[in-house]
Amino acid sequence: MASTITAGFANDMNDKQDRPYVCSAPGCSQRFQSEEHLLIHRHKHEMTLKFSSIKTDAAFTDQTPTPTRFLQNCEEVGLFKEIEEEFLQEQERKRTKRYIFLKNRRTELRRSRKKLLFTLSSHLK
Numbered sequence: 001m002a003s004t005i006t007a008g009f010a011n012d013m014n015d016k017q018d019r020p021y022v023c024s025a026p027g028c029s030q031r032f033q034s035e036e037h038l039l040i041h042r043h044k045h046e047m048t049l050k051f052s053s054i055k056t057d058a059a060f061t062d063q064t065p066t067p068t069r070f071l072q073n074c075e076e077v078g079l080f081k082e083i084e085e086e087f088l089q090e091q092e093r094k095r096t097k098r099y100i101f102l103k104n105r106r107t108e109l110r111r112s113r114k115k116l117l118f119t120l121s122s123h124l125k
C-alpha cells in the first residue's frame with residue numbers, strides 16, 4: 001500500500017515536468033503533454049456538460065455541482081474517456097515508434113562515420 005502511494009507521488013512529480021498543460025475545469029486537474037491533448041480532453045468536459053443538461057433525473061438536478069459530483073458525472077460518461085485514451089495511446093505509440101527509428105538511424109550513421117574516419121586515419125599513417 002505504502003509503495004503505491006510513493007509511486008503515485010513520483011508519477012505526480014513526473015507529470016508536472018512532462019505535462020505542462022493543465023485542465024482548468026472545476027474538479028479536474030488532469031495534465032497533458034501537449035495543448036492538442038488538452039483540447040481533446042476539454043472536449044470531453046463539453047460533452048459531459050451537454051450530457052448532464054439533457055439528463056432530467058430529479059435526484060441529479062437537485063444536486064449542486066461540487067468537484068466530487070462533477071467527477072462522478074465524468075465517471076458516468078466514462079465512454080468518452082475510453083475513446084480519448086485510445087486516441088492518445090495510438091498517437092503516443094506512433095510518436096514513440098518514429099522517435100526510436102530516428103534515434104537508431106542516427107546512431108547507425110554516427111557509427112559508420114566513426115568507422116570511416118578510423119579507416120581513413122589508419123591509411124594516412
Ligand SMILES: [Zn+2]
Pocket residue numbers: 023024025028029030041042045
Ligand atoms: Zn479536465
